[in-house]
Amino acid sequence: MSVAQPFECFEVGEQTGLSALRKVTRPAPAIPPGEVLVRVRAAALNHRDLTIAKGGYGPKKPENRIPGGDGAGEVVALGEGVSGIEVGTRVTAPHFVSWIDGEFQPGVFMADLGSSRDGWFSEYILLPANALVTLPESMSFEAAAAWGAAGITAWTVLQTLGQIKPGDTILTLGTGGVSILALQIATMAGARVAITSSSDDKLAVARELGADITVNYRSNPDWAGAIRAATGGRGVDIVVETVGLATLTQSLSCCAPNARVGLLGALGGRPEQGADLGGLILGNLVLKGITSGNRRMLEELLRAADANQVEPKIDRRFSFAETLAAYEYLAGAGHVGKVVIAG
Ligand SMILES: NC(=O)c1ccc[n+]([C@@H]2O[C@H](COP(=O)([O-])OP(=O)(O)OC[C@H]3O[C@@H](n4cnc5c(N)ncnc54)[C@H](OP(=O)(O)O)[C@@H]3O)[C@@H](O)[C@H]2O)c1
Structure with a gap:
């Protein structure tokens, strides 16, 4: 299955600074077996996104890499062999999508959203089904994205x-x-x-x-x-x-x-x-x-936040079209808490 329409996303470009980031239109993706296609509803920035944009986060990424380690959205289509998850489910995922539970292994860097694998600064994202975390019913997409890697x-x-x-x-x-x-x-x-x-x-x-x-x-x-x-x-x-x-x-x-x-x-x-x-x-x-964490930790965190009705501190929200302004704002370091892209 695939999404019918082409979609917009950002790419890291040459990684020579924020000005190298670019918005492009891509054809609808094919969904690999075991993966799902998610319509992105919110994403959040991290300091790491600035480092990647400047080429300072390990080896340079392919120029067409979609940045963004954190986000949340709705499942819109399932790849072959995916079961136990329905279209319409509200989901997020840890940025190390292959680290489900257990101890850290260096191999998790091979499937790292926004770094070694396409991320959330996009209208759509492909995610392995087993990386998904379902959002608690009362949690907004913005809140789930903001909790994310940080x-x-x-x-x-x-x-x-x-x-x-x-x-x-x-x-x-x-x-x-x-x-x-x-x-x-x-x-x-x-x-x-x-x-x-x-x-x-x-x-x-x-x-x-x-x-x-x-x-x-x-x-x-x-x-x-x-x-x-x-x-x-x-x-x-x-x-x-x-x-x-x-x-x-x-x-x-x-x-x-x-x-x-x-x-x-x-x-x-x-x-x-x-x-x-x-x-x-x-x-x-x-x-x-400390090297971030796994899906179980994200599940535990969202459950605790939901049970205690704690909203992550979001300093400012930008629209998808304003993603580059969101980067500039984070780089200015005037924020307290998270900078989010939504809508
Ligand atoms: N290891 C991991 O898994 C992992 C995961 C996430 C983040 N990180 C790292 O953790 C750090 C924070 O990430 P973030 O996304 O929270 O960054 P951020 O939102 O961009 O936070 C930047 C803030 O840190 C404070 N700061 C900057 N330089 C400082 C200094 N020399 N001394 C004290 N405070 C300083 C400033 O706040 P004030 O103006 O209030 O001082 C600044 O606004 C980054 O280095 C990031 O790469 C690592």
Whole structure:
């Protein structure tokens, strides 16, 4: 089966910057066996989309790669051999579409939406049927898209690695997508949240979302000291390290004994001097690299968000036609939470 009409999508182009992104029209796709065709209803941007557009995410992708790791939509047609899913079902999927459950394997990068496989910045997307997650009835397409990769990653750090429990204090850095969704997931779990930002206005938004400890890292270079002091000297139990090696020494310095640290981002680049890991031994800490997560984690996250009626923080919505403006907006780093494409 195939969709009857040609469809519009974006392509990464030469990956020399955002200006290389282009909108094209493609013929209706044939649906491979075991896959479904989904009409895209919402998509969400991640920092990674900026990196891919600049050619900085591993080897350059084919110029006709459709970007976008996160989205949600309706199944409109089934490939041969697909059963147990109906046309009209509202679905999303993890961006690593072959990682269904279990431990990370490097092979998941071979089927990565928006990177090694066509993604969501399109009117239609092909997805393996076994990667699909059905949306909870009351969850919007926008919310499901927004939770996506940033939510799975925050979930992996807080739940899988962090074993978060009520009364824990977590630290998350900056007010971008991963960090703000981590704040929201931690609040759902009954934990206290410490968060940093370059902006007092953004910290005010974080407080509205439930943050307990807020520190401006620009005006307070010893932000880690401020966070430790705000926990009565004890420190934090889990760190969502979105900035990476540039802030790791400071993050470790405000950890409580036995804290768990998920190293997942590279916003701060690669510092000239390596991080000081001495605190790992003294504090009996756990430091783990994090590579997103699997379909089961996405299912668990959406179920938790639905049960608690928590909406992911969406900073701004753009139409499909405004996708390039959405990229520019994310690159400007004025957002708090997620930037979404819908309608
Ligand atoms: N390993 C994985 O599986 C995985 C998954 C998702 C994302 N990531 C990575 O995680 C990072 C965050 O992704 P995202 O999509 O959440 O990004 P994003 O939405 O673009 O977040 C950017 C925000 O981070 C803050 N920030 C930037 N530089 C900073 C610095 N040097 N120190 C402190 N905060 C800084 C800024 O917020 P303020 O203005 O508030 O400071 C900025 O607005 C990226 O490096 C991304 O590649 C990794």
